[in-house]
Amino acid sequence: MKKLLLGNEAVARGLYEAGCRVVSSYPGTPSTEITEYAAKYEDLYCEWAPNEKVAAEVAIGAAIGGGRSFCAMKHVGLNVAADPLFTASYAGVNAGLIIAVADDPGMHSSQNEQDSRHYAIAAKVPMLEPSDSKECRDFVSVAYQLSEEFDTPVLLRLSTRVSHSQSLVSLHDRVELPLKEYRKDPQKYVMMPAMAKKKHVVVEERTKKLVEWAESAQINKIEWGSTEVGIITSGIAYQYAREAMGENASYLKLGMVNPLPCDLIREFAKRVKTLYVVEELDGVIEQHCAQLGVKVIGKELFSPIGELSQKIVAEKLLGKKPEEKVFGEPVPPRPPVMCAGCPHRGLFYALSKLKVMVSGDIGCYTLGASAPLSAMDTTICMGASISGLHGFNTARGTESAKHSVAVIGDSTFMHSGITGLVNIVYNQGISTVIILDNSITGMTGHQQNPTTGYTLKGDQTTAINLEKLCDALGIQNVSVVDPYDLKETEAVIRRELEKEEPSVIISRRPCALLKYVKHKKPMKILTDACRGCRQCLKIGCPAISVRNGKAVIDNTLCVGCGLCAELCAFHAIADGEGGDN
Amino acid sequence: METKSIMIVGVGGQGTLLASRLLGYVITSRGLDVKVSEVHGMSQRGGSVVTYVKFGDKVYSPVVEEGEADFLLSFELLESARWISYLKPTGKLISNTQQIDPMPVISGAAQYPAEIAEKIAALGCDILTADALSLSEEAGNSKAVNVVLMGILSNFLDFSAEEWDAAIDACVPEKFREVNHKAFRLGRSYRV
The missing domain is CATH 3.30.70.20 (Alpha-Beta Plaits)
Known part of the structure; x- marks a missing residue:
């Protein structure tokens, strides 16, 4: 019997079946469950790395070491992992390497809406894009074959609706692959200028060969219907187009979105009357068609903003509008909120009372920006709270530092906050940093991290001690407060803000949703x-x-x-x- | 069979995910094609949450759009108002009468609309309301609202009581199974 699997679960199943050995990831919606499901297979080594750059480097190392490896992240995580990706493209692999990147069109749980396909183009690596759970499983195996045949990392592009939709998948057994031999080969793996210059030539040749592969690849397929309308599409956009248009159109469904085929597109274009490109976010396929001189209609109809849907496709291509009944008066929004008992609440209440500038970061506590707490001034990216505050206070002077704080979660601090703190100490800054230590990575659904004392697989491990770490960096003022104690929390923040030295306040209490946290009776x-x-x-x-x-x-x-x-x-x-x- | 679309809406933390798991199980057991879609992450923190379940001979898009839902199963009144435009003109809304104030209402920035069910009925929608919270408490656990509502919905779907029982056995941990069977039966026998 077929099983109903989440797209992310199907990727994990694909990894298991394809003989993957090493998985290293950093959690990020909508990619997180891939690694959580992968960790349920005993045959796979799976870990949470402190950030995506480290995770990608672990996976690259494992692939060079001869074991098929994998790494998952959300779209913005690939910004962090871009550095290793671009040069791993030159060095290539030994055993296969897949980096999954999950985009979030519509920004259900993200700070921007970037289209990861640009990374595949820029790093000159192949990128596959499944459109349902079955393809999530199947494409993993295709990606490993490509990776090994063409000696390249392969990107697997997911999106929220593919990652977080369940559909039917039939399961297969695991293929046990022997560890590949590792041979020292500095010409291949040491990317200093002399070697890299040669490798760049190889990369350009590889792209040409990959285009040839794309022309006849099984995952780039045509489904013929009416030839009045032709639609070139990929990923979840294919499902929307197929549902809206049915047999009233023909489809060129691209399973590989980089590099794109040329002849296949030209041939398809010749046989249909009007050609559309239906793609979510940017007009990547459309631009490629323009370069080929193939006339298509794309972004003039479909916005580069937000998600597509069958409704949008039907509206744009058929002029169909749904019949709908609308509630006749304003419906108050229901934005996400900090949970009842959330330890962040007390800290943010204290900050709102003190009316300080709050340099924010990425996590549940970003909700501190919402009314009625309204205690956050900026949020840019992981780690930017600390480094950004240093910049803010450097521009505005000592008085500013006495009325501003950075807030960052324990996991985010491990991810990329430490270097910002090093920068404050090194450059004689006097900013106050608050680490919100809730003993877990909260927003993505409770993942362990280097401060929690447990690994992804649930084994006990060394917990990084935040106090000792800050002490070792040279921070003279490290305090710990319980955010349930409002008076003490406020007093400590006031005291540390007055000091013309850098301070770290650790606001410590476990997330209220953790199973081991005992709750009192309702008030x-x-x-x-x-x-x-x-x-x-x-x-x-x-x-x-x-x-x-x-x-x-x-x-x-x-x-x-x-x-x-x-x-x-x-x-x-x-x-x-x-x-x- | 033609594709049927069901939307399950509620407030993060109300257990909409178990409801969609049960549905997914009965549909899969029948050998039908099915897609279940939900959004994880930030919206689960007490925000408005939506799950789509679509099944038939062949399902393409995993999402349900305006005017497409055959059934709207709502765990909370305000969410019924928010998502009513997704119901087909011939569709049916099953709504819990529970009210959970969203933060803008708690903080006084907005008003919770009065008489939502009556206003939805006045639009010409087929609406069935139930106090699922009381029924779940009667079953023995206030958290079983989700299964009570599934029990009500089950009356309008072509799956037998045995198929639903099997789904509960498969999807619910043993210690909560009895309470959920009871909650399901209370929902299934619910009449206005």
Whole structure:
């Protein structure tokens, strides 16, 4: 029987079946589950690396060492791993190497909407793009064959709707591959100028051969329907086009999106009347067609912004509009919020009270930017909170440093925060950095990291000690606070901001969703004492609201953290045996 | 068979994922083609969450768009209002009557609309409401709202009680199985 698998799970299955040996990744939505599922196979070595650059380098090393290897990341992760990718393209592999990159059109959980296909073009490596779970599994095996035959890393491009959709896959057994022999070969693996100059020639030749392969590759296929309309497409966009147009169009579905075929596209173009390119984000296939002199209609109809859908394709190509009924009044948005009991809440409440400039970072705590806490000024990329704050304060002077902090999670600090802190110490900065240590990588769904003391496979390991690390970097002022204790948290931040030296404050309490975290009974509102002043709503907790002029606690959400009680001037919130919802 | 589209909407943390797993299981057991799509990550932190389930002889797109859903299974009233435009003109909305205030309502920046179910019915939509929270508490666990609602939906789908029972046995850990069977039966026998 076929199994219903998430696209990411199917990639992991493909890795298992194709005899992959080493997986090293950094979590990032929508790519995270690939590595989590891969870790369930005992035959695969799987690890979380501290960042994508390290992960890619581990995978490159493993491939050179003769074992098929793999690395997964989200689109912005490839920015971090771009450095090894571009030169691994020159060095090539020994055993096969796949780097999966999951784009997030529509930015469901990302800070930008970049199209990773540009990386394949720039790094001159092949890129495959599956359109459902079956292809996720199948393309892994194709990618390894390509990688070994053409001596190149191969990129596997996913997107949110492929990674996070389940569809049917039939399973096969694992192919056991012997470790390939490793031979010392500096001409191939030592990329200093003399060798790299020669290798660049090889890379250009390789691309030509890959174009030839693309012309007749099974994964680049034509599905004939009506020849009135021709559609060139790839990945999830194929599914949208196919659903919208059915047999009323012919399709050239490209499983390999770099390099693109030439003759195949020209031949297809000749046999259809009007030719469209349906692709998500940028007009990459469209530009290629333009270079070939093939006339297509693409981005003049389809926006480079956000996701496509069958509705958009039907609207643009058939002029069809759906029949829909719309609720007649404004529906308040429901943005994501920090969970009830989230340890970040107390820290951000203190920051909002102190009215400091907050240089933010990537993680659950980015939600500190939302109302009512509204305690974040900037968020750019992983690690930028610390280095960005140093720049901000260097431009604005000592007084600025006394009214600004950087906030960064434990996992993000390990990822790329440490170097920013080194920069502050080295260049005599005086900024205050707050590490939000919730003992897990939260946003992506609870992955272990170097500070937690556990590996991806669940084994105990050395936990990096943040205090000792900061001490070793030369930070003289390292404090630890419990963010559930609002008074102490605020006092320590005030104290450290005054110092004309760099400080690190570790705000430490485990994520409230961790299974081992014991929760108290929901808080209780003493209705007679409650004056309905709404002060308790200022922490932005989803478990507390005001109905009929009195605060109420939602029993199904409240975990009894007691933060609201600390804010109540009328002692109207007490530890409870039960709530009142 | 023609492709059927079901949308499951709710608030992050309400257990919409188990509902779609059960559906995926009964459909797969029948040997039909199926796609289930959901978004993970940031939206799971108490935000508005959506799962699409599509099944038939051959399913292409994994997502459901405006005017396409045969069934809209809503775990919360405001979410019913938010997603009603996704229902087909001939589609059916099954909505929990539970209300969960979103942060803009909690902070006083927005109002929770009154009489949502009545207003949706006035649009000419086929709507069935149920207090699934009370039914799940009756079953013995307030977290079984998802399975109660699946029980209600099951009355309108062509799968037998045995097929659903098998799905619960396969998808739910043993210690929660009994409560979920009970919750499912309460949903399945629910009548207005």
